[in-house]
Structure formats: structure tokens, C-alpha cells
Amino acid sequence: MNSNVSEAIALLPPNEPVHLLDPDGTYHEDPEHPLDLDEAQLRELYRLMVVTRKVDREAINLQRQGQLGVYASCMGQxxxxxxxxxxxxxxxxIFPSYRELGAALVRNVDAVGLLQLYRGTWLSDHNPYEHNFALMAIPIGTQALHATGFAMGARFDDNPLVSMVYFGDGGTSxxxxxxxxxxxxxxxxxxxxFVQNNQYAISVPLDRQTAAPTLxxxxxxxxxxxxxxDGNDVLATYAVTRRAVERARSGEGPAFIEALTYRMEAHTTSDDPTRYRTxxxxxEAAKTDPIARMRNFLTQRDLYDDALENEIEQQAKDTATTVRAGIYDxxxxxxxELFDHVYVDPTGYFEGQRELLAAELEGGDA
Ligand SMILES: Cc1ncc(C[n+]2csc(CCOP(=O)(O)OP(=O)(O)O)c2C)c(N)n1
Known part of the structure; x- marks a missing residue:
């Protein structure tokens, strides 16, 4: 076979997405994707998912109570x-889009800070350098450029970091x-x-998004x-990502991961999904829930009991309570402050805008 052709074939994704965990928790060995996680890490992955779902629900509730302007749920993802x-x-x-609460919580980004952006109370949400977690990007896909440039800069500095960027199926267009x-x-x-194929870009389904066989x-x-x-399989997603990340770190270059998942909630709290899905x-999608699946796996391995359930539930509740207390009113x-961190040397036009707003606020018109 011509070497160009064999090189090209090596870039193609496998026919079937990597899948290690069935919805009932049955685990399938895959020598290419060995599980290098100990018991504490397996429980930790579960805990992080439960806390994410709880905070996500709290954010939706806060929006319904008029405390957030809008919110983009990650339920199911x-x-x-x-x-x-x-x-x-x-x-x-990490360079997130606007939906990555789960990734943020892995990095210990304060959810109160993150949600301030959705409340409109603070100009950004957190200090990216404290968590190596960039600010949420609302314009679709812009963060892919930031992540790529950042990774390139690190390579020039001989810094062995990898950057990972999240965007959706819609972002690929x-x-x-x-x-x-x-x-x-x-x-x-x-x-x-890292593309979360959650099947929809607002109301546009995947088959209207691309004619490619898969993303x-x-x-x-x-x-x-x-x-x-399988993006609803926490173990498969971990194993596939881990390999791609270490490959990138060793100098072999970038990777593209399509994680197949499903957005269980509306696109954002402003959306009515009943208009485009049944x-x-x-x-059907609820049957592939990622959290229940991991709980089944842990239970089968005797890694889950009432004490753990209570501990995790309590922690999730406490985090949600902290979020509510921090956001409410x-x-x-x-x-x-809008003008404070934009330019080191502000332009004349920019200064003019600053003065205009100051005058309006003074006059009580704003
Ligand atoms: C550049 C740009 N164009 C359009 C929009 C409006 N918009 C917001 S979310 C969205 C759909 C994005 O879908 P996808 O990339 O699949 O991500 P998901 O929201 O499903 O996570 C669009 C078109 C935007 N925010 N930015």
C-alpha cells in the first residue's frame, strides 16, 4: 500500500466508539485502553459527576427564580x-465553551464565580491562572484558536503542557x-x-450539521x-483522552476526540426543546445516563455503599447551598469596571466610551 494511504488510514477513527461500560455497569476489558485508575480515583470520578449535576440543577433553579440571566446546562454530559x-x-x-461546569469543577474553579458571568455581576468569572482554566467562551469556537496558540507558545518555551479545548458538534462547522x-x-x-457531540446545536440536529460520516x-x-x-462512559472517555493527551505531550501532535453524548436539558434556559425533539x-437517551452507569459499576465492584452515597450527597448539597448563597441577590x-482590564494603554476611542458611560451614569440615564 502506498505510504500516504496507510498514513491517512491511521488517522481515521475506529468504526465503533470506544466503550468500556454498559449502562448496567458491566465492564469490558480493552487491552488498548487499560484502566489505570485506583479505587479512590474511580470513586472520585463518580463524586465529581454527582456534584456537577447538583450544581447544574441549582443553576437552572436560580435562573428560574430570576437570579441568573441565562444558563447552559451540562446535564447528561x-x-x-x-x-x-x-x-x-x-x-x-483547559479552554472551555459556556457549558463546561463539569470540567470546571474538576479544576476546583469556584462555581459561584463561574455563575457570576451568567448573572452578569462580574466581568469574568475567575482567575484563569489559578486553575489553568480559561474563561468561558460564548462565541462558538473562538477558544479553539486560543488553545492552539497557547499550546504552541508552551512548546516554544519547552514547557511540556498540553491544552485541551472543548466545543460542540455545531462548533465543528x-x-x-x-x-x-x-x-x-x-x-x-x-x-x-475535545468535541462533545451532544446531538444538537440549539435546535439543529447532527444530520443537518455535517455530511461527514462522523465528526x-x-x-x-x-x-x-x-x-x-462513548461520552456517557466515564471510563472510556478517560482512557481515550488520556492516550491523546500523552501522545500530544510526547510531541506527536494534536488529536481530535468526538465524545458521543446527549444534552438532556434545553440548549439554555431560554430554549424550548419540545419544539424540535420528542x-x-x-x-431513550435517559437510559444511557452516565451517572447511573458508573454507580452500577462501583456497586458491582463493591466500591459503593450507603456511607459513600450519603457522603457524596451531602457534599453535593453543601456545594449547591454555597452556590445559592453566593449568587442570590x-x-x-x-x-x-467594564473598562478596567481591557487595555494596558487605552485608545482614545475607548477612553471616549468610558467618559460617555460615566456621564450617563451621572445623569441617571443608564
Ligand atoms: C460565533 C457564534 N455564532 C452563533 C452563536 C449563537 N449560538 C450560541 S450556542 C449555538 C449552538 C452551538 O452548538 P454546539 O457547538 O453544538 O454546542 P452546544 O451548545 O450544543 O454545547 C449558537 C449557534 C454564537 N454564540 N457564536
Whole structure:
């Protein structure tokens, strides 16, 4: 076989996504994806998913009570997010979209800070350098460029970090990820493109998003290997991501991972999903719930009991209570702060805008 052809074939994703855990918790050995997690880590993955779901629900409730302007739930995507973030080292960087609460909690990003952005009380949500976790990106796919550039800079500095960027199935149609992947492929940037294929981009289903056989097949066009995993399987997602991350770290270049999952909630709290998907579809998706699956696995291995359940439930409740206390009626801050961290040397036009807002606030018109 011509070597170009065999090289190209090596970039193609497997026919079936990597899957290690059945919904009833049965675990399938896969020599290519060995489980290098001890008992404490297995419990930790479960705990992180439970806490994520609890805080996610609290955020939806807060939005319903008028405390958040909007919120984008990650319900159903906990395994994809928690496992992929967990597969990184703490020195690695994460570049999230607006839906990555689960990844943020792996990095101990304060959920109160994160949700301030959705409340509109604070200009950003946290200090990225404290957690190696960039700010949430609302414009689709822009963070792919940031992650790629950041990874490239680290390589120039001989810093062995890897950056991982999250975007959705819809994001794969945008120009920014395309540019980022083109660049990363050519220059072998140590970046992992982690795509949560949650089946919808707002109301647009996957079959209207792309004519590619799978999203992971797109990677070959950039000279990047494409991988696929069952994104509701926390162990498969961890194993696939871990390999891709270590491959990138060792200088072999970027990777593209398509994690197959399902967005159980609305796109955001402003969306009405009953207009584009059926209850039957939702019921079917609920059978693949990532949290129940991991609980079944832990139970089968005698790693789960009432004491653990109570401990995790209590922790999840406590975190949700802290979030509620921190967000409820949180003061809105000084609108003039909007201008504080934009430029080191502000432009004249920018200064003009600052003065305009100050005058409006003074006049009581704003
Ligand atoms: C550049 C840009 N275009 C359009 C939008 C409006 N928008 C917000 S979310 C979204 C769909 C994104 O879907 P996907 O990438 O699959 O991610 P998901 O929301 O499902 O996680 C769109 C089009 C935006 N935020 N930014």
C-alpha cells in the first residue's frame, strides 16, 4: 500500500466508539485502553459527576427564580466533561465553551464565580491562572484558536503542557476551529480538540450539521488523528483522552476526540426543546445516563455503599447551598469596571466610551 494511504488510514477513527461500560455497569476489558485508575480515583470520578449535576440543577433553579440571566446546562454530559478534564495533569490548560461546569469543577474553579458571568455581576468569572482554566467562551469556537496558540507558545518555551479545548458538534462547522486545527496539524501543537457531540446545536440536529460520516472523520483533513468514545462512559472517555493527551505531550501532535453524548436539558434556559425533539427520544437517551452507569459499576465492584452515597450527597448539597448563597441577590458591582482590564494603554476611542458611560451614569440615564 502506498505510504500516504496507510498514513491517512491511521488517522481515521475506529468504526465503533470506544466503550468500556454498559449502562448496567458491566465492564469490558480493552487491552488498548487499560484502566489505570485506583479505587479512590474511580470513586472520585463518580463524586465529581454527582456534584456537577447538583450544581447544574441549582443553576437552572436560580435562573428560574430570576437570579441568573441565562444558563447552559451540562446535564447528561457529566462523564464527557469530568473524565476528559480528569485525564489531564494540573499543569495542562483547559479552554472551555459556556457549558463546561463539569470540567470546571474538576479544576476546583469556584462555581459561584463561574455563575457570576451568567448573572452578569462580574466581568469574568475567575482567575484563569489559578486553575489553568480559561474563561468561558460564548462565541462558538473562538477558544479553539486560543488553545492552539497557547499550546504552541508552551512548546516554544519547552514547557511540556498540553491544552485541551472543548466545543460542540455545531462548533465543528465554524471557521475558528477549522483554522485552529489547520494550524495545529501543520505545526504539531500539543492541543487536544475535545468535541462533545451532544446531538444538537440549539435546535439543529447532527444530520443537518455535517455530511461527514462522523465528526471524528473530519480530523483527517487536518492531518490529525480522529478518535471516538462513548461520552456517557466515564471510563472510556478517560482512557481515550488520556492516550491523546500523552501522545500530544510526547510531541506527536494534536488529536481530535468526538465524545458521543446527549444534552438532556434545553440548549439554555431560554430554549424550548419540545419544539424540535420528542419525549420518546429523551426517554431513550435517559437510559444511557452516565451517572447511573458508573454507580452500577462501583456497586458491582463493591466500591459503593450507603456511607459513600450519603457522603457524596451531602457534599453535593453543601456545594449547591454555597452556590445559592453566593449568587442570590449578589450585588451588581460598578459598571465602570467594564473598562478596567481591557487595555494596558487605552485608545482614545475607548477612553471616549468610558467618559460617555460615566456621564450617563451621572445623569441617571443608564
Ligand atoms: C460565533 C457564534 N455564532 C452563533 C452563536 C449563537 N449560538 C450560541 S450556542 C449555538 C449552538 C452551538 O452548538 P454546539 O457547538 O453544538 O454546542 P452546544 O451548545 O450544543 O454545547 C449558537 C449557534 C454564537 N454564540 N457564536
Amino acid at each position: 457529566e462523564a464527557a466533561q469530568v473524565a476528559s478534564a480528569y485525564a489531564l495533569k494540573t499543569e495542562d490548560w 465554524e471557521g475558528d476551529p477549522h483554522e485552529a486545527m489547520t494550524f495545529a496539524g501543520v505545526f504539531k501543537s500539543p492541543v487536544v480538540f 471524528a472523520h473530519k480530523a483527517i483533513g487536518y492531518g490529525i488523528p480522529g478518535y471516538r468514545c 419525549q420518546e427520544e429523551l426517554d 449578589a450585588p451588581h458591582g460598578d459598571p465602570m
